[in-house]
Amino acid sequence: MPRLTALVGLILLSLLVWTPVQAAEGGIHWLDYPAAAAAQKKQAKPMLIYFHLPYCYRCKEMKIRVYSQAAVIDKLNRDFIAAKVDADKDKATTKLFNSQYTPTYVFLNAAGKEVYRDKGVIGVERFLGLLDYISTQAYKKQSLDKFMKGH
Known part of the structure; x- marks a missing residue:
């Protein structure tokens, strides 16, 4: 019986981890900054520029807790x-936007002008807001x- 309970728990845990990404068609469609800038010229959408480092624990927390939702x-x-x-890796863009902390979020309006910036770990509800x-x-x-x- 304990083995069955453990197995059911493992299955439920794997479903919780797997479902949000599957439900959202494979995750966020991230572009590098040059590709995003080119796309913004064709589309009238605001841009999020997310500055991160692969070894940054705060960035990993955002990936797991927020960007997976x-x-x-x-x-x-x-x-x-x-x-x-x-x-x-992209020091030119990092310097262009004066990003000195990870994670940093820079938001540009549809015209490419910076309208807001924030940094650090942001919870899901606040990030959606x-x-x-x-x-x-x-x-x-x-x-x-x-x-x-x-x-």
């Missing part, structure tokens, strides 16, 4: 152009904190 994946893929920048804040252009009218209180 179906709601985040769907919203980013639908409403944003998503650029992922390795701060060690942040995506709404940018995609609805609420940043033109109010602070993120005020937006989140009414959201």
